[in-house]
Amino acid sequence: MTESMVSRYEKLVHAGPPGDVPVLFDTACVLGGSIAGLMAARVLSDRARRVVVIEPDDTSAETGSRPGVPQDQQVHTLLPVGQRWLERWVPGTTRQAQDRGASLVADQGTTVINGVPQAPDGEGHHLLAVGRPLLEALLRNRITSLPNVSVLRGHATGLQYRDDAVSGVRYDAGAGGGQGGRSEGVLDADFVVDAMGRSSRLSNWLKGSGYDQPRIERLEAPVNYATARFARPAKVADLETPGALALFTPEYPSSGVSVAAVQPIEGRQWIVMLMGYGDSRPGRTIGEFREICTKLPPVFATATAGAVIGDVMTYHQAESRRRDFTGAVRFPARLVSVGDAVASFNPIYGQGLSSAALHASCLASYLADGPDLGTAAREFFRLQQVVVDAAWAVSAGGDAARLDALHGTEVPDDVRQQRWAMEQIAAATLVDGDVTRAFNSVSYMLRHPATLADPALLAKAVAANGTAAPVAG
Ligand SMILES: Cc1cc2nc3c(=O)[nH]c(=O)nc-3n(C[C@H](O)[C@H](O)[C@H](O)COP(=O)(O)OP(=O)(O)OC[C@H]3O[C@@H](n4cnc5c(N)ncnc54)[C@H](O)[C@@H]3O)c2cc1C
Known part of the structure; x- marks a missing residue:
């Protein structure tokens, strides 16, 4: 390291x-x-x-x-480091945002990979759900x-x-x-x-x-965003699940959605985003948007049940x-x-x-x-x-791996091993809170990614995956 x-x-x-x-x-x-x-x-x-x-x-x-x-109408997550x-x-910015109706959402249980929530990391992180403007x-x-x-x-x-x-x-x-x-x-x-x-x-x-x-x-990373806002009748405090980030591995059947997010923002609104890679452009109409959301964690269907506010806003970045x-x-x-x-x-x-x-x-x-x-x-x-x-x-690490898999590119042994290690760590976040803590501290940009190259962490992840029930995909 x-x-x-x-x-x-x-x-x-x-x-x-x-x-x-x-x-x-x-x-x-x-x-x-x-x-x-x-x-x-x-x-x-x-x-x-x-x-x-x-x-x-x-x-x-x-x-x-x-x-x-x-891009300002798209979902913007402010990571804990920001x-x-x-x-x-x-x-006092967070308090001001909350006073204007934004929500501070506990992250525990909100990240769901292939339908399975991450194991709690015990850190008590919160994410500020606020419209970017x-x-x-x-x-x-x-x-x-x-x-x-x-x-x-x-x-x-x-x-x-x-x-x-x-x-x-x-x-x-x-x-x-x-x-x-x-x-x-x-x-x-x-x-x-x-x-x-x-x-x-x-x-x-x-x-x-x-x-x-x-x-x-430059690194090819063709992403297609679709974001829509919906009326949110309930107060955040009354909601069992006030937000979610749903991630899907490429093999998982997910209506073309690779990532979906829902957040309770100001103005008593839900902001909901669906993202697909390459030719996949999920959720371009409200009908399709709602249909896809019925197949995601339940908070997505709840969020999209209310009146739609404005149009679906799409955004492509290559x-x-x-x-x-x-x-x-x-x-x-x-x-x-x-x-x-x-x-x-x-x-x-x-x-x-x-x-x-x-x-x-x-x-x-x-x-x-x-x-x-x-x-x-x-x-x-x-x-x-x-x-x-x-x-x-x-x-770029994630995108390069996705591209190589897509094109069947041969990768050097050391890169293959690094990717395998990252897959082990990501999979273990579903079963081991210590691994989740190390992983989230990097994905929240609080710690440098080199901290994940710790052999003890990898060993813990491999052991946790060995005893865990397999997750589809
Ligand atoms: C679809 C999408 C989703 C995103 N989601 C997230 C997210 O969830 N979380 C996150 O952290 N980030 C996210 N981002 C990234 C985020 O939007 C940017 O990183 C963020 O806006 C900071 O950008 P910036 O201030 O550097 O530039 P920008 O926000 O792009 O602003 C550039 C500014 O420069 C001004 N400008 C342009 N030309 C001139 C000129 N000639 N003279 C003076 N001013 C000029 C523009 O008017 C503008 O105000 C997302 C981006 C996209 C595209």
């Missing part, structure tokens, strides 16, 4: 606000005012005289969709009400440089500002964060200015991708990138929001270590790579 990686990761998981620290920047500018951008803005608010978030969308509404985040980050950096609005309200944080409505269109360091951001307030006509400007900034999401143009800007582009890695900034040799100082702009994974693992939180921790840690701001932020990118690698190992 790579101990240093594990302990570096855990320090990031536990990072909190720095207290009274020196201001390093006059103006820090964050490009993109979604979750990753807001979290970075919170970190920078301790380090800059002012923080300006440039965001093209009108973000005044607390619910509903906005064009810059096309929720803990929020409570450290923006304390509301979560983002709560964060935005809190962070932009800090005295030194403001939002400039516009599209960032490029960067300016002085002495091989970023010195300003070009923006167009007309394009997103709804003013009619164009209104271009430059914001002087002595630190810039790219948080423009999966389709960030930063690589093109860098190339256009003679800098190295980050290397991009691949996971990550950008490696650590290999860029010629790179400007005072520039970093966070969130989906760096890595966006198969969303079914629920890692995006929590990765953004850990990237913000990387930024806090980098700034705390007294960095040389006259050179590229390599130490930041190296730290961030620990987080990206960890998340990628979990999601």
Whole structure:
């Protein structure tokens, strides 16, 4: 096990606000005012005289969709690591979400694999069931009400440089500002964060200015989401099962559904998601949606029995991708990138929001270590790579195994053994609470995946599986 990686990761998981620290920047500018951008803005608010978030969308509404985040109507699970980050950096967010009708759901018994619930891990984890727009609005309200944080409505269109360091951001307030006509400007900034999401143009800007582009890695992961909301007459406290995550292995007969989730969110609503891989597009009409839900754990039929609210919202994503900034040799100082702009994974693992939180921790840690701001932020990118690698190992590991099985690809012995070990551990979560605890601490991003490569854990899992009744599939 790579101990240093594990302990570096855990320090990031536990990072909190720095207290009274020196201001390093006059103006820090964050490009993109979604979750990753807001979290970075919170970190920078301790380090800059002012923080300006440039965001093209009108973000005044607390619910509903906005064009810059096309996935925002889909189920979003906030893993415990992300929720803990929020409570450290923006304390009281969970309570605020609950006051607005979101629910804090105990995770025990909610994860069901091929119809069998996981053995309880005894940790008492809770998951915040909240619509993504509301979560983002709560964060935005809190962070932009800090005295030194403001939002400039516009599209960032490029960067300016002085002495091989970023010195300003070009923006167009007309394009997103709804003013009619164009209104271009430059914001002087002595630190810039790219948080423009999966389709960030930063690589093109860098190339256009003679800098190295980050290397991009892609992994085929064709996922089809269908999400719908339904009226929820009952209070969460009165529900026997207030949420579920149903997972199916490829061999299990499941109407084409690989993963299904149901959560009691604000507005007395259930949000229900069905996901299929490749050609499988389950639940595109309400009729089909409800029909499939009758074959899932009972809470799905309960949730979909009420009046449907709006349409079924579908979303297709073809691949996971990550950008490696650590290999860029010629790179400007005072520039970093966070969130989906760096890595966006198969969303079914629920890692995006929590990765953004850990990237913000990387930024806090980098700034705390007294960095040389006259050179590229390599130490930041190296730290961030620990987080990206960890998340990628979990999601890409599963996707690569699925693809190899689909195409009948020969895999090297060591990879085959690793996959076998992971299958043993996953199967043992149905019968052994200790194994569930180790497994969930990684799937909740609280611990590094290398912690699962513990021979004692594998031995325990194999022994537990040997004595357990076999689970179909
Ligand atoms: C179907 C689906 C389901 C998901 N489910 C989960 C889940 O269950 N749990 C989870 O943790 N994550 C989930 N995710 C991932 C999650 O949505 C993202 O990780 C999360 O939104 C953080 O992204 P971000 O802030 O980096 O970027 P985004 O949310 O994509 O935001 C990018 C921002 O940049 C702005 N922008 C774009 N261009 C410019 C520009 N030129 N100038 C200024 N601003 C600009 C946009 O308007 C937007 O506000 C899911 C993703 C998908 C696709």
